[in-house]
Amino acid sequence: MKxxxxxxxxxxxxxxxxxxxVANYLFNKYGINGDLKWAMAGRNLDKLKLIRSEVANENVPLIVADxxxxxSLNDLTKRASVICTTVGPYAKYGSKLVDACVENKTHYCDLAGEVQWIRKIxxxxxxxxxxxxxxxxxxxxFDSIPSDMGVYFIQNDVRNKNIKIAKxxxxxxxxxxxxxxxxxxxxxxxxNEEAHKDKNIFKVLINPYGLNPGGEQEGLDKYDLRSVVFDKSSKNWIGPFIMAAINTKIVRRSNALNGYSYGKDFKYDEATLCGKGLFGRIKGIISTIPLAIIMSAKPGSFVKKIVxxxxxxxxxxxxxxKRENGFYNLRFYxxxxxxxxxxxxxxxxxxxxYGSTSKMLGETAVCLAKDQLSDVSGVLTPSVAMGDKLLIRLKNNAGLTFSFK
Ligand SMILES: NC(=O)c1ccc[n+]([C@@H]2O[C@H](COP(=O)([O-])OP(=O)(O)OC[C@H]3O[C@@H](n4cnc5c(N)ncnc54)[C@H](OP(=O)(O)O)[C@@H]3O)[C@@H](O)[C@H]2O)c1
Incomplete structure (x- = not known):
């Protein structure tokens, strides 16, 4: 749809x-007078002007929408082919924008990692x-492009070789x-607050298939890892990975939306490598403490106030x-x-x-706006919506590498 x-x-x-x-990325990469027409939007014009002077220049149009x-949301969504939103928490501020995008047939991309809200959408x-x-x-x-596109890359490679199936x-x-x-x-x-208030939200959060289509929420995968255990595949101690809660569900939704092209019995999980021997085990236990504190801090509690x-x-x-010297290295066994x-x-x-995420989100928006994509539509995952076209952009422009060891 163009x-x-x-x-x-x-x-x-x-x-x-x-x-x-993201604005700074688009400005440096695509400029303002070229083929890509883009604008910055927010709720406060004065603040937008100030930020624009720091990350771009006065030729970038500004739009106010709250x-x-x-x-204002209706007007915003009528003026663009794609709305790229970083207004979060999405559960607080994002729903009416999606309503307006669907109403006005405007493509949409975001950084939501809020499982309960994505389920509602x-x-x-x-x-x-x-x-x-x-x-x-x-x-x-970062949630969930490296996971979703990493699995997509592997499954495509395996399919092209046509010898084995990655189970x-x-x-x-x-x-x-x-x-x-x-x-x-x-x-x-x-x-955390919503899950404390409503048991049904908690159920969606812990269901491994919580983002699958209705009636398709069962499979071989279990809950995300919550303790430190020895992992036979990597021969290391492994511990919980905070983003697994959203990433694994996105990968499983991609499989379901693609008619189970990875297989109905495909299994997927995520964890953090902690190291070998006693050192690895102790490192794993210590590294779970901050996460456990953040996630268990009840709204209004003393711990929450300190955090x-x-x-x-x-x-x-x-x-x-910190952004420019940062990195990530994910292995897929x-x-x-x-x-x-x-x-x-x-x-x-x-x-x-932030550094990598702003490039991934910027390229996603450009991909949705400019690339010749398949007609698939609905509430989609990155790999289902954009597939190879996004993979190419991530490799060529966003600093990601995908390879076999
Ligand atoms: N998935 C990932 O990998 C990833 C990575 C980074 C961020 N994120 C998510 O991205 C979101 C943004 O994070 P951030 O650190 O950039 O947050 P932030 O600095 O607090 O920015 C939030 C933005 O939302 C705007 N906003 C707040 N209330 C609004 C309203 N009522 N109407 C319109 N705009 C409103 C703010 O406007 P003002 O400037 O006027 O206050 C600001 O521009 C969060 O949900 C975060 O979890 C996800």
Whole structure:
């Protein structure tokens, strides 16, 4: 679906920490007078002007839209082919924007990692977006592009060789360096808050197939890892990986939306490599403590107040040095149907959450706006919506490498 609209892309939330990085990426990579027509949007014009002067120049158009103002969202979504949003927590501010995108047949991409909200969006919009040709694509940052596109890359390679079937893939985080922003922390806290209030939300969060289509929420995979255990595939101690909660569900949704092209009995899980021997085990136990504290801190509790003080506030996040010197290294341990094994890797050249994420989200938006994609529509995952076209952009422009070891 190609539309001629005033803008190819509008970045909504461009005054926020991640949104301004996306704007800066588009400005440096695609400029403002070239083939890509784009604009920055947010709720506060003065703040947008200030951020624009830091990350771009005055030729970038600015648009005001507030999550509480449906008229402004309707106008925003009518003016662009793609809305790229970094306004989060999405469960608080994102729903009316998706309503307007589906209504106005505007493609959409975001950085939501909020499983309970994505479930609501699927239930409300998948069928209508599917029938009117709109692509709504969640999870276009570190969660969950490296996981979703990593598995897509492996399965494509295996299919092309036409010899074996990759039955089981275990993603292990072998190395990561970066930080967290205030917006990400607020989104995590919001998920936690909603899960404490509503048992049904908690059930969606822990269901391994919680983002699969209705009636297709069963399979061989179990809950995400919650303790430190010895892993036979990597021959290391492994511990929980915080993003597994969303990434594994996205990979399973991709499989389901593709008519189970990875197989109905395909298994997938994620964890963090902690090392070998006693050292690896102790490192694993110690590294789970901060996560356990953040996730168990009840709303309003003393622990939550302390964590709130320590972690960054809205608009704050890792500095340039931390972003540019950051990286991630993900290994995918593959078991084929004949029992043989292989290892693939996905590597990112900047910190996962912001440096790399802003490039992944920027390229996703450009891919949705400019590339000749298949007609598939609905509430989709990155690999289902964009497939090879996105893979090429990630490799060529976003600093990701996909390879077999
Ligand atoms: N999946 C990933 O890998 C990944 C990575 C990074 C971030 N994220 C997610 O991205 C989101 C943003 O994170 P961040 O650190 O960039 O947060 P942030 O700095 O707090 O930015 C939030 C943005 O939302 C805007 N906003 C807040 N309320 C609004 C409203 N009522 N109407 C319109 N705009 C409103 C803010 O506007 P003002 O500037 O005017 O306050 C700001 O531009 C979070 O949900 C985070 O979890 C995900």
């Amino acid at each position: 539309k001629t609209r005033e803008f190819d892309i509008i970045i909504w939330g461009a005054s926020g920490f991640t949104g301004r990085l 999550s509480n103002d449906e008229v 699927i239930d409300k919009h998948h069928e209508s977006a599917k029938s009117n040709g709109t692509k709504i694509v969640n999870c276009c940052g 089981h893939i275990e993603m292990r985080v072998a190395g990561v360096s970066g930080g967290i922003s205030g917006g990400t922390y607020e989104s995590l806290s919001h998920v 709130d003080k320590i972690l960054p506030k809205a608009g704050e996040g890792p500095d340039k040095n 593959i078991t084929y149907d004949d029992g043989s094994k292989d290892v693939a890797k996905v590597i990112g050249d900047m910190d996962p959450g």
